[in-house]
Amino acid sequence: MAGGWSRDGAVSEQIEASISDELARMKARRAPVGESLTHCAECEEEIPEARRVALPGVKLCLDCQQERDGAFKTRGGINRRGSKDSQLK
Numbered sequence: 001m002a003g004g005w006s007r008d009g010a011v012s013e014q015i016e017a018s019i020s021d022e023l024a025r026m027k028a029r030r031a032p033v034g035e036s037l038t039h040c041a042e043c044e045e046e047i048p049e050a051r052r053v054a055l056p057g058v059k060l061c062l063d064c065q066q067e068r069d070g071a072f073k074t075r076g077g078i079n080r081r082g083s084k085d086s087q088l089k
């Protein structure tokens, strides 16, 4: 019985380790290098502190970031909308 408990613990420890490892990798890939800017690099709009804290190294305000992401999201959105329409019809 006791052996079962320790095995469970070891497994969840392994899972946690791989998750935090994965998170660290994702963060390293996503986060821009350097310090957060207080003002947007594109439009010089002030970047809210909450955004700077949430996204360390952030360089753009929300509007500019969305515009930059838009090129990718719009493509997915059009595809999704297209399949939705065909489902409705």
Ligand SMILES: [Zn+2]
Binding pocket: 040, 041, 042, 043, 044, 045, 060, 061, 062, 063, 064, 065
């Ligand atoms: Zn901006």
